Amino acid sequence: MSATPLYVQLADMVARKIKSGELAPDRPIPSENHLADEYGVARLTARRAAQELRERGLIVTVRGKGSFVVKQPPAESLGIQPTT
Template identity: 45%
Template sequence: MPGDQSSLRLYRQGLRGTTSPGYGGTRLCGMTIDPRSHTPVYVQLADILREQIEAGELAPGSALPSEARMTQEYGVGREAVRMSISLLRSEGLVNTVRGHGSYVRELPQRRQVEVPPGGSVIARMPSGRERRVMQLDEGVPVLEIRDAKGDIEVMAGDEVELTRPPD
């Protein structure tokens, strides 16, 4: 069907615009959720929510729509909604408070940290212990900053902006 290819092409290109009617998907926010796409429905929903967050339509601290509302509005199942929120949580974009819902994560104020001459930086996901001790939200990486002597300092990746000393 021509509508299927047109809708899929618009989705993959991330373009806003109209799609051909009758393709069997749900059109919202200028993007389409197509259940026949090779892209899983939960990824398509996460893409829509991510776009709304990045565009400021869902501001830091604001609540995401409830699971029930998203299933109705986007025409997807509850499991797809939960998986899309889990994906956004793993990316550090949202927090979920059990019994209260999911919220757009507020980014902390960043401080500048200078990488010492001869030093190196490794970004990685924290261990469970590091997450608890450093009180990191899910999806937030840590940075291992190693100086020339080999000493390592571990910092929350969303709290620092790395700089190099001037040449």
């Protein structure tokens, strides 16, 4: 079992998609419900992952519209947390 919390692992997966360009700047990321369904986690876990991505400066959330990849994420925020 990993010592890294599940929400951090999910945030890292989304961060990898941002870094690879699969999730492009100014484009929406999947909703919390979609992330929860896609990765088989609770919606609360998806919500915490989105909060983690906001804290890293990778996404912004617009109330009523969703969360979007920022145009230019801070270089250090694209670093992925190591999993053990």
